[in-house]
Amino acid sequence: MSGTGPSCAQDPTNCISEELVKQHADILATPEWHDLGYRYVNIDDCWANWNRTTDGKLAANSTRFPSGMKSLADYVHGKGLSIGT
Numbered sequence: 001m002s003g004t005g006p007s008c009a010q011d012p013t014n015c016i017s018e019e020l021v022k023q024h025a026d027i028l029a030t031p032e033w034h035d036l037g038y039r040y041v042n043i044d045d046c047w048a049n050w051n052r053t054t055d056g057k058l059a060a061n062s063t064r065f066p067s068g069m070k071s072l073a074d075y076v077h078g079k080g081l082s083i084g085t
Helices: 019-027 068-078
Strands: 040-042 082-084
Touching: 019 040, 019 068, 068 082
Parallel strands: 040 082
Antiparallel strands: none
């Protein structure tokens, strides 16, 4: 289920990762963007591991999202934004 976005090892600044999502959430939470109606952070690809857990659930890519998706969602929600995958 993981996409083929930029490799974090080769291009850590631009790869889809926890850090990149947080940076964009920080930007969207500024008055300039928030006042224009930006409220959502969506992660379309590169967030999940290739393999599901033993009980069949999706799991975050632990290299790209070391704190996990709940932690990231809490961060984004704390900025007054919504998050989706």
